[in-house]
Amino acid sequence: MDLSVLGAAAALVLTPAVLATMLAFAVAGLVVGAIPGLTATLGVALLVPATLTLDPVPALAGLMTLAATAIFAGDLPGALLRIPGTPASAAYVDAAHALSRQGQAGRALGLGLLCAALGGVAGALALLTLAPVLARLALCLSTVEVFWLALLGLSAAALVARAHPLKGAVSLLVGLALGCVGLDPVSGHPRLTGGLEALSGGVGVIPVMIGLFALPEVARGIGTRAAPRGLPGMAPGWGAAVARDLWRQRGRIAVGCGLGTVVGAVPGAGADIAAYLARAVTDHGGGGAARDPGDAEAAVIAPAGAANNAAIGGALVPATVVGIPGDSLTAVVIGAMTLHGLTPGPTVFLVQPERITAVVLAFLLANLMLVPVGLLAIRSARVVMRVPRAVLAPIILVVCLVGAYAVGGTPEAVVVMLAAGLLGIALEAAGLPLAPLVLGLVLGPTVEETLLVSLLKAGGDPAILVSRPGAVALATLTLGLWGAGLGMTARRHRRS
């Protein structure tokens, strides 16, 4: 990175106009992200036309800010209402909500916020310094490698349910079964749709997620008097608790940042795989690490929250360098960049180095701006906690109904959400964890598609799965993870 380019780029970003735009978009991002069903992708897509009158740098800086804040804001309903904003945040929504119920909502959200900011900064730094290297890596990945990576992510789901791997596996299988609904990813034949065209896109991850997590909470709200004043509020001094968590979980956060950036850069793998993998990899097991109450939850939030946001910076690497979007959010960002005359590709760094560097710098700055703006949002979110639970429960139900309709746009999405809610109530009553189900639903189609397509290329010969060096490495890693998991279970059985 040429320093003079960096200086010129900084001069483009650090102007009152750009900073004011970023602040305005940060607030918009918080509102969009905090409403279940409105995703960061949708927010960026809706606001792209509004940026047409702006210069390219403030426009793109604003959109980057919107994306970064919207993803964090998805944690607010996650921690307070147990409605995860994104599939990735489903990896830690249970932990965050558990902390909130202990009166530590401030700690859960504050830790989530700082980990998100750290992860985002790590992703932005990687984008700034390692983009060409990471992009070359991403271009070496064929469907075979993505298959192993997705399988690795799926295996992580069973491992995160460490206390009861069997229950985790059952939940995962339910998710995989739900993932089969829709058009077959390879031949395109409708499958388990019951003849409904509205289901040909699958059951929809967001409606399922909203129903699955939030409706059991609503049911509890209807049936309880235990907490008539809603959540117990924020214990004072949560700032200190967050600072302590950040120090204790520093290793996990670092792993989350690194893993998130690399996995995010892989086209086809995204924030969701990154968050679950980070959680599984940093889960050293045993309660020994938990010195204070809530430490176990913090150990889940920290790595997954960091990986979630680091993956955005990672996904922007192949998007800006070779024009290949890693996920739907980066696809929209590519569209916006093209619109503002910055066609993503290798030449953009040669032809307009200041501008593209300015956009990356703005993304870095957006993640720093996230901290004060997010703290304000957390403070105002306390209003939610003062609402009695009996009042909150029907409000959550309405939010769920509207959210499911907003994202799916069909009445069937509302039905799917309600059915998923009943499923969630049943699974919780049976003591099954919900997070593996979401991962199965998200990754099942990816695993199926990449496996079948790889076999199709080789005319059905399974040897293709270990025909490339990257694939062999990832296969070894996956099988090693399985071996380690089995070994641990066996040891635990021998002990008991």
Place this chain on the structure above:
Amino acid sequence: MHQEPWRMPMRAGSWRRLWPAVVLAPVVMLVVILAAMPAAGGVRDARADGWPNRPVTLIVPSGAGGGTDQTGRLLAERLRARLGQPVVVVNRGQGGGVVGIGAIRDARPDGYTLGILYNFAHYTPLGQAAVEAEDFTAIAQYNADPAAVVVHRDSPWTDVGAALDAVKADPGGVTIACAGGCGGSWPVAIASLLRAWDVDPAAVRMIPSQGAAASLQDLAAGGVDMVPCSLPEARALMEAGVVRGLAVFGAERLPAFAAVPLLAEETGLTLDLGAWRGLVGPAGLPEAVTARLERAMADVVADPGFRAEMADRGFGVVWRDGAAFAAFLRQQQTTVRALLRDLGLTRADP
């Protein structure tokens, strides 16, 4: 005093008392919602005179950010200025477009629900949805992007003739990406080309993917041998020197890709195939509404600002009026379905 059951603290046992409420509440809500929907639709004014006197919905059968979405939003902005009512873009990308195209087909033909239609002819023969050309009122076509043949930098093929000869020599040994589902615009184009070169397209390994970007990624990684897609889609990787464009379909070279030769120059075959997009409504749109929309569309497509924005994003502008577009839809349906039968992709002959 006995405590009411709903005041009890939540315990495992309380599920037994609660489940009727838990089951009933969503069911009741659902019934209310479903009952309210046709009622809300019924009060709408379906008369054509005075159209449009409220916002018009434009269904885009793709996710936010894709080509159909981008061009749809450009259109919506300019139609709003010409119709005097907001044109609201609604993305329905689920199921590879099946959901959105079905929603256009099933909409009330009152001119308040329109949609963007693109290469649709494969949905019915592949058993994905029941969509016929007759299900739509064709208003105007505004876009077409010719297909191109793209290969890896290190590919042994230096021109499209050599590539086709190689496929002919060993059809089973070559993998061709579909840049989406195998039945969409790009695989239909490449299969037509193969057939013109006397290769049985059914013998070639056609590899489906989630779209052109995913197929190009696989091409760069060495996963497939050839990708048919539009040149703007491959621009970044071509500039990076990772992939090469061998030939582009259509009648003239694209100004932004002057170095990529025409298929006709290389092989003598003139095939005008690729992706196209147009504005449609459900079948039975009132005559007056269709005519008004067709005039507005003619105005938009002639607008230099619209043409410039389309060109900036790499989309080709092509104009077909309502009658020509309707004929085009029918002709597309016939040729694509015949081709899919040859490819062996058709589920069953109806």
